[in-house]
Structures are given as C-alpha cells and as structure tokens.
Amino acid sequence: MQPFLRVINLSKTFGALPVIQQVSFEVQPGEVVGLTGSTGSGKSVLVMMLAGMYEPNEGEIFFANKRLSWPFTAQSMGIGVIHQRPTLTDHFDVVSNIFLGNEIGRPKWLGWLRKINRLRMHQEAILFLKQLGIQVNSLYEKVNNLSGEQRQLxxxxxxLTYPVRMVIIDEPTISLSYPFQQRLLSLIQRWxxxxxxxxxxxNNLDHLFAVTDRIIILYQGRKVADLRTDETDREDVVNRLLGIKYSQKPAPTIWDFDSYDYIRENAEKLHYHQMLLEKDLAAEGTLNRQLTEQLAEQLQALDQANLALREAQRRLLSDGEQERKHLAREIHDQIIQDLLSINYELEGIEIEQTTSSALEINLSNIRHGIRELVDNLRRICGNLRPPTIDSLGLGAALQSYSHDWSLRTGIxxxxxxxxxxxxxxxxxxxxxxxxxxxxxxxxxxxAQASxxxxxxxxxxxRTxxxxxxxxxxxxxxNYDLATLAMKGHYGLMGISERIALLGGRFHLQRLPEGGALLQVEIPHPRVNVNPVATR
Structure with a gap:
C-alpha cells in the first residue's frame, strides 16, 4: 500500500537555531500515527510545515505520491489541520467560521459571483456541532464571545465540513474538558x-496509547524512535522522551503507571467538573446581572417616587404656610378688631352708667377677659405666621419669638x-x-430645663x-423617632421632615453633663437683600 504522507529528511532552522533535523517518516491511509516529544522537541514546527505554514530548509514532503512545493494550502490537498490554538476569525460568527474557505453555494467556478447558501450552512452546522456535543447560545454569535473550549470545538x-484524506492534529486536547477529549478520540477512531x-x-500518553497504531518520538528536533503502539509501553516512551538510554534507565519501582493512570483519570474528571462549575458560575453571573438590573430599575422607580413625595410634601408645607398667613390675617384683621370694638363699647358703658358696684365688677371682668382673649389671639397669630419674618427677616423673628417664649415659660x-x-x-x-x-x-x-x-x-x-x-x-x-411618633410625640418627626426637604442633616444627642443638643445643618443659596435693622 502506498503511504498517503511521506516525509524525507525534513529540516528547519530559525536563524542559526536548528529546530527540526533530518526527520523522515510515513503515514498509511487508515493509520493513526502519534507524534510526541518534550517541550522544544519541534512537534508544532513539524506540524506547521506539513500544514503548509512553514517552508522547510531541507527535505521533501509527498502527499499521495505528489511532491509538494511551497506555498500550498492543506485544505486544497484534502488535509484537515486542527491546531493547538484555534485559527478562527474573531469577528465572524460560528457558522461563518465553521465553513470558512468551504462555503456552501453555487459552483466554485462562478468565482465572486458565487452566492452563499446561508440556510443550508446553518442546517449543516447544527449537525456538525451535534456530532461533537457542542452547545452555543446562537450560531450567529461572534466567536470572540465564546470560551476557549468552544472555540477549539x-x-x-x-x-468535518469537507472530505479529508488526512487529518493533522496538534495538541487540541489541552483546552478541552474530559468528555470532549473522549469525543475527539472517538472521532479519530472513526476517521x-x-x-x-x-x-x-x-503529550498525553493515555490518548496516544488509546488510539494510535504507531508513536513517533522527537527529541531536540530529531526523530529518536518510531514504535508500534502494541509493542511498546509507557516506560519506554517516557525514557525516549527524556533522552534516557537503556543503560541509564531508572529503577522500575518509580514507574508506578497504575497510580499514574489513576491520577491522570481523576485529574481529567476534576477538570471536567471544573468546567461544569464554571458554566454554573457563568449562568449564576447572568442571573445576578439580571437581578441587579431589575433592582436598579426598582431603585430608580423608588427614587422617582421619593422625589415626587418630597415635592408633594414641599407643596403641602408651602400651602400650609400660606394658609397660616391667611388665617393669621383674618384673625388679626377681623376677630381681634371686633373684640377690641366690643371692649371699647363696654368701656363706654362702664363710664356712662352709674349702676351698682356689682355691675361694674362684672363689666370689668368681661373687659379683662376680652383683653386676655385678644392677647392669646395675637400670640396665636404670631405662632401661625410671625409678623416680623416678612418685613425684618429670620433674625428679628427669632429674637421676638424667643423673648416672648421666655416670658411665657420662665425659661x-x-x-x-x-x-x-x-x-x-x-x-x-x-x-x-x-x-x-x-x-x-x-x-x-x-425637658424640664431652666x-x-x-x-x-x-x-x-452656603451652609x-x-x-x-x-x-x-x-x-x-434608646430614643427612636418612629417610637416617639407612635407615642404621639411628633415634634422631632416634623423637624426631621423639614430638614429632609431642605436637603440638610439632622443630629440629636444626649449630653454627658445633662440636657440635649439638636444640630441642623442646612445648605442654602444667599439672597442679595440687605437685612433691615432691628428696632
């Protein structure tokens, strides 16, 4: 049987550094040949030359008895290449990358007039991905959004999209979890x-011994062995990988391959479970992101509701102040004036009438009660709307109110x-x-204060x-505003609400020496009006 691939004395150097030196081997149709070697042995460079990506300095390559000349593309020769790092076009979607260079459409001889059949490509991509057990969110998702494992798959x-006569595979299992490694091995056996x-x-000896017919070993760029898989063992392969001669073989007791197989199998299982965990974490992250977005929307709606509520409270306070002002004027201009008029009439009656002393006493008591009523009404008017605040400002209003309050309470x-x-x-x-x-x-x-x-x-x-x-x-x-309000003490609650509407800060503390301290910090814009001097 004629070999499909024949490599004769292949050599490659980079500058003065020899990477591949006089390597020769053959691969028959239907034969799986393993290629292994330690880091720096030249495996990847050899694969690159067979894929047409590097040109050798010396040697020849024959595919199906046809001598290759550079440049050439492996796909045109019926050779599929799976690289260690996937050669994908990041800004293309999944379907476009799967059929890149092999798009389904009209005959190729139409050249640039050839129309791509996207529907058929989509349908066949589903079948190919199903064979490998790949799941992606969308076939039209750009591959730069996918995981390393998904990209390799x-x-x-x-x-799988075109008929191949040979497949060259360069360490793809490094980025694959255990189940997908097994599927790749099954695919190799199918080929x-x-x-x-x-x-x-x-470099995974378990994989090589599972599917290969022969194993070629490279050491420092040279082929040091070409062994039939069923005629060698792991110890022999490892010795040749390390460049150990038979006279230098270590004692067999260190090669506990049963333990090695067990550890390797468990490591791959752990890697598989790690991949599942990462997927679960990714799904959980998506859920958390959705919950966070919903929470942000709810918080935004709550903020808007709070703003509307504050505006309503502000209007309510403003309307209340206007009502207080109107009521104070009505009491002052109408009721107090009427009471004073009645008092003057009673005073005239008291002067004109020469009646009994009992009547005089009654009239005097009535007039005294009216004067007290007028004083109380004036005080109520002052509480409803301090008359000095509009004309003289806050300072004068506080001076007047605190003076009257001190006289009334004795504090x-x-x-x-x-x-x-x-x-x-x-x-x-x-x-x-x-x-x-x-x-x-x-x-x-x-407070019972003095x-x-x-x-x-x-x-x-501005503060x-x-x-x-x-x-x-x-x-x-352990005072609490809500508790105080429930007990009917609304004063501090009203203060805190006014401060909140002004955008200020409220602090109330119990003093060690006794008493309490209320502090309110309020931001405000200045009004360029000179204060009227207090009389």
Whole structure:
C-alpha cells in the first residue's frame, strides 16, 4: 500500500537555531500515527510545515505520491489541520467560521459571483456541532464571545465540513474538558475506520496509547524512535522522551503507571467538573446581572417616587404656610378688631352708667377677659405666621419669638446669631423658624430645663448650622423617632421632615453633663437683600 504522507529528511532552522533535523517518516491511509516529544522537541514546527505554514530548509514532503512545493494550502490537498490554538476569525460568527474557505453555494467556478447558501450552512452546522456535543447560545454569535473550549470545538467542526484524506492534529486536547477529549478520540477512531490517515501530536500518553497504531518520538528536533503502539509501553516512551538510554534507565519501582493512570483519570474528571462549575458560575453571573438590573430599575422607580413625595410634601408645607398667613390675617384683621370694638363699647358703658358696684365688677371682668382673649389671639397669630419674618427677616423673628417664649415659660433663652446672617429664601427662613419653634416647644413640654441656648452660624458660605442646647433631663438612652411618633410625640418627626426637604442633616444627642443638643445643618443659596435693622 502506498503511504498517503511521506516525509524525507525534513529540516528547519530559525536563524542559526536548528529546530527540526533530518526527520523522515510515513503515514498509511487508515493509520493513526502519534507524534510526541518534550517541550522544544519541534512537534508544532513539524506540524506547521506539513500544514503548509512553514517552508522547510531541507527535505521533501509527498502527499499521495505528489511532491509538494511551497506555498500550498492543506485544505486544497484534502488535509484537515486542527491546531493547538484555534485559527478562527474573531469577528465572524460560528457558522461563518465553521465553513470558512468551504462555503456552501453555487459552483466554485462562478468565482465572486458565487452566492452563499446561508440556510443550508446553518442546517449543516447544527449537525456538525451535534456530532461533537457542542452547545452555543446562537450560531450567529461572534466567536470572540465564546470560551476557549468552544472555540477549539468549532475549529474541530470545521474539519468535518469537507472530505479529508488526512487529518493533522496538534495538541487540541489541552483546552478541552474530559468528555470532549473522549469525543475527539472517538472521532479519530472513526476517521481510521473511514480510511483517513491521522497524525496525532500529543503529550498525553493515555490518548496516544488509546488510539494510535504507531508513536513517533522527537527529541531536540530529531526523530529518536518510531514504535508500534502494541509493542511498546509507557516506560519506554517516557525514557525516549527524556533522552534516557537503556543503560541509564531508572529503577522500575518509580514507574508506578497504575497510580499514574489513576491520577491522570481523576485529574481529567476534576477538570471536567471544573468546567461544569464554571458554566454554573457563568449562568449564576447572568442571573445576578439580571437581578441587579431589575433592582436598579426598582431603585430608580423608588427614587422617582421619593422625589415626587418630597415635592408633594414641599407643596403641602408651602400651602400650609400660606394658609397660616391667611388665617393669621383674618384673625388679626377681623376677630381681634371686633373684640377690641366690643371692649371699647363696654368701656363706654362702664363710664356712662352709674349702676351698682356689682355691675361694674362684672363689666370689668368681661373687659379683662376680652383683653386676655385678644392677647392669646395675637400670640396665636404670631405662632401661625410671625409678623416680623416678612418685613425684618429670620433674625428679628427669632429674637421676638424667643423673648416672648421666655416670658411665657420662665425659661431663660440665650440667642446667638451670625452677624452676616442676611436674608435667606423665604422657604428656608420659614423652615428654620419652625424648627426653632418646635425645638423650644419640646424643651418646654419634656425637658424640664431652666435655660436654652440657640445659635445660628454659617459654617461655610452656603451652609447654615442651627443649634439648640438645653440643660434639662435629656433624652432616653434608646430614643427612636418612629417610637416617639407612635407615642404621639411628633415634634422631632416634623423637624426631621423639614430638614429632609431642605436637603440638610439632622443630629440629636444626649449630653454627658445633662440636657440635649439638636444640630441642623442646612445648605442654602444667599439672597442679595440687605437685612433691615432691628428696632
């Protein structure tokens, strides 16, 4: 039988470095020949020359008794080549890479007019991938998105797309998991049955002894052995791989190949399970990414809802302030004036009438009650809308309110204002006034304090710090705003809501020496209005 491949005295050098030296061998049709050697022995360079990618410096190569001359393409000679590193076109999809250079379409003699039959290529690609057990998300996915194992399997599938007379395989199992290694070995045996010559380059002795008829061993670029697989053993192959002569053979006790086989088999199984784990992790990563995207969407929707809620609260507070202002004016302009008018009439009756002393006493009591009612209504008006804040600003309003509050409660108030406080936006001034107002009310109701210190100071050109310190009983150790609100204490909750609407920060602490400290930091834009001097 004529050999399909005949290599005669092949040599290759790179510069002054000899890589392949006088290598000769043959491969018969239907024969599987193993090629092995340690790192640097020249296996891959020899494969490259047989594939037409390197031109030898010396020697000849015959395919089917035809002497080759360079350049040539292996595919045109009916030779399939599977490289250690897949030669794929990254920006092409799976189908295009499988049929690259062998596209299905009209007759090739039409040249560039030849139309590619994508549908048929897609159908046949499914069959080829099914033979190898390959699974990809889409046949039209670009191969640069695939794993190293998937890329190698696609390179193997490419060899199935055209009739081959010989297949040259260069260490493809390195990037394959155990199940796909076994499928490649089965494919090699099928090629043998079909009469295809196979040159299988590998350093995996288990694979070589499983499928080859002969094993060629290279050592430092030279062929040192051409052994029939059924007439040699692993010890002999390893010795020749290492360049050990028979007189230098190590003691047989170190070659425990049963243990070697067991370890190798388990290592490949572990590699297979590792691949499964990586796939599971990839799937889990996809799920986590989807959950993260959904969570981000929900957070975005929640942020939008919070913004809408804050805007609604801001409008509610603004509307409330306007209602307070309107109500204060109505009380002042209508009810108080009516009461004062009644009081004046009673005073006239008291002067004109010379009645009994009992009637005089009753009239005097009525007038006194009316005056107290007027005072209370004026105080209520001040609480609803401090009259000085619109005309004189926040500083004057706080001075007036804290003075009246101190007289009413008997608690001493020390107010310290920034000398450059100036006018602030109306909403900011009203919010700060309400914060101080509510803070003082909390001190009066709960703190049992004798004095309060209030401070408004700029900590930066755009930040105002409001502090309120008392010397009372202080806070409970484990106070909580929500718990206080459930008990009906809404003052601090209202303060925190106003601060949140202003984009400020709220800090409340229990002082070691007793009492409590409320600090509020509020950002604000300045209003270029000179403050009116306090009278």
């Amino acid at each position: 696609i390179a193997i599938a490419r060899v 043998r049955q079909q009469g295809v010559a196979v040159l299988f380059s590998s 001493k108030v020390n107010l310290s204002l920034d000398g450059k406080l100036g006018r602030l936006p109306e909403a900011t001034e009203l919010s700060i006034f309400r914060i101080v107002q509510e803070g003082l009310n909390n001190v009066w109701r709960h 004095s309060v210190q209030i401070s408004l100071q700029h900590t930066s050109p 105002l710090m409001v502090s309120l310190r008392d010397d009372g009983t202080g806070l409970s150790k």
